[in-house]
Amino acid sequence: MNLTREPEVVNFPPTHYVFVEMHGQFATIAGQAWKSAHTLVPELSMKNKITGYMSLYKVGPKMYRAGFALAAPPVDLPDGLAYEKVEGGKYSRFVVTGPYSDLPAASGQVWNIVAEKKIAIRDDYAIENYVNDPRVTPEDQLVTEILVPTA
Secondary structure, X not given: OEEOOOOEEEEEOOEEEXXXXXXXXXXXXXXXXXXXXXXXXXXXXXHOOEEEEEEEEEOOOOEEEEEEEEOOOXXXXXXXXXXXXXXXXXXXXXXXXXXXXXXXXXXXXXXXXXXXXXOOEOOOOEEEEEOOOOOOOOHHHXXXXXXXXXX
């Protein structure tokens, strides 16, 4: 797995975000949440411009959101999607290059690094920002930013 070990502090911009939210063990719910979210893309895209794909999650309580960044607040949001404006702010960014199947292990390593380095975190969602499109990007070249909310 190709994971940066030294975080870079970045400011994530405010983002219009629509999502499917599930609670439980991430190994079980993440795939289900994305499956549900993907079925809503055609209807969502009819009146909204998707600018990115990202998941937001909290480790305690186990809450996972699979969703899409939009260019503006949503218009006629399809049933099954919720909307929230993510305020953004300061995050410690780690970068994973490789298949999405590496993300559970990478995320675990990121949280270990955060604990080892005693990085102060704030009570907010962590973000997985999927930088490139898996439909046209080879699996070994997929880039995901893991963003840890930093105090």
